[in-house]
Amino acid sequence: MIHMKDVYKTYNNGVSALNGININIDRGEFVYIVGPSGAGKSTFIRLIFREVKPTKGTVYVNEMNVNELKEKQVPLLRRNVGVVYQDFKLLSKLTVYENVAFAMEVIESHPSLIRTRVMEVLDLVGLKNKARFLPHELSGGEQQRVSIARAIVNYPKIVIADEPTGNLDPDTSWGIMKVLQEINDRGTTVIMATHSKEIVNTFKNRVVAIEDGLIVRDEHRGEYGYEG
Numbered sequence: 001m002i003h004m005k006d007v008y009k010t011y012n013n014g015v016s017a018l019n020g021i022n023i024n025i026d027r028g029e030f031v032y033i034v035g036p037s038g039a040g041k042s043t044f045i046r047l048i049f050r051e052v053k054p055t056k057g058t059v060y061v062n063e064m065n066v067n068e069l070k071e072k073q074v075p076l077l078r079r080n081v082g083v084v085y086q087d088f089k090l091l092s093k094l095t096v097y098e099n100v101a102f103a104m105e106v107i108e109s110h111p112s113l114i115r116t117r118v119m120e121v122l123d124l125v126g127l128k129n130k131a132r133f134l135p136h137e138l139s140g141g142e143q144q145r146v147s148i149a150r151a152i153v154n155y156p157k158i159v160i161a162d163e164p165t166g167n168l169d170p171d172t173s174w175g176i177m178k179v180l181q182e183i184n185d186r187g188t189t190v191i192m193a194t195h196s197k198e199i200v201n202t203f204k205n206r207v208v209a210i211e212d213g214l215i216v217r218d219e220h221r222g223e224y225g226y227e228g
């Protein structure tokens with residue numbers, strides 16, 4: 001499903017963020033990306049939806065060679081990759097319902113489908129009763145659940161989460177993890193960068209550790225492996 005071969009990324013300022021990444025991620029896996037600050041985790045994650053292009057090497061996502069996609073093919077890739085950010089990135093003037101519906105309107109889904117599907121995903125993340133609320137009327141954990149609903153509404157094959165619990169307290173983070181685990185149990189591949197030892201050691205999944213732009217550890221049901 002995701003295949004990277006000898007991937008290097010050097011940014012324009014000369015920083016080498018990735019220095020020869022090789023990995024395969026299969027359909028339905030849940031993978032944590034861990035490692036020290038600046039190790040290259042976000043860069044790795046951003047390769048998958050072509051927010052970043054590799055300097056060298058190949059990245060395949062859903063059988064598409066991401067490096068060779070033409071600009072007009074990028075939306076097709078992104079349709080299959082739902083993205084969840086640490087800072088939620090919700091549209092502040094739109095309601096919960098509208099934030100999620102917007103993702104379906106962009107790809108021109110049928111209006112009758114939009115109503116059913118948006119309520120279905122809001123139900124999945126436990127926010128059906130807050131559909132008419134604005135983002136600022138929600139807690140941080142609830143806002144993150146809206147952003148997860150938005151990420152999954154178009155049935156992506158892969159969900160990518162870059163520190164989704166980074167701004168949340170431990171109890172709230174737990175709720176977010178349950179939602180992500182549920183999405184994974186339903187068959188979606190989940191790839192999540194995190195600094196949370198508690199999460200990684202509690203919700204056991206594959207652990208890929210990156211240091212200085214290289215994979216230094218890759219374990220099935222692994223441990224966080226760093227202090228703090």
Ligand SMILES: Nc1ncnc2c1ncn2[C@@H]1O[C@H](COP(=O)(O)OP(=O)(O)OP(=O)(O)O)[C@@H](O)[C@H]1O
Pocket residue numbers: 011012013015016017035036037038039040041042043044
């Ligand atoms: N857009 C950019 N332009 C230039 N350098 C960048 C850019 N993004 C990241 N870098 C550099 O690339 C290296 C890896 O950054 P990256 O964000 O991938 O690390 P990370 O492991 O996600 O870190 P953190 O845990 O702190 O989020 C760092 O040295 C960073 O300064």
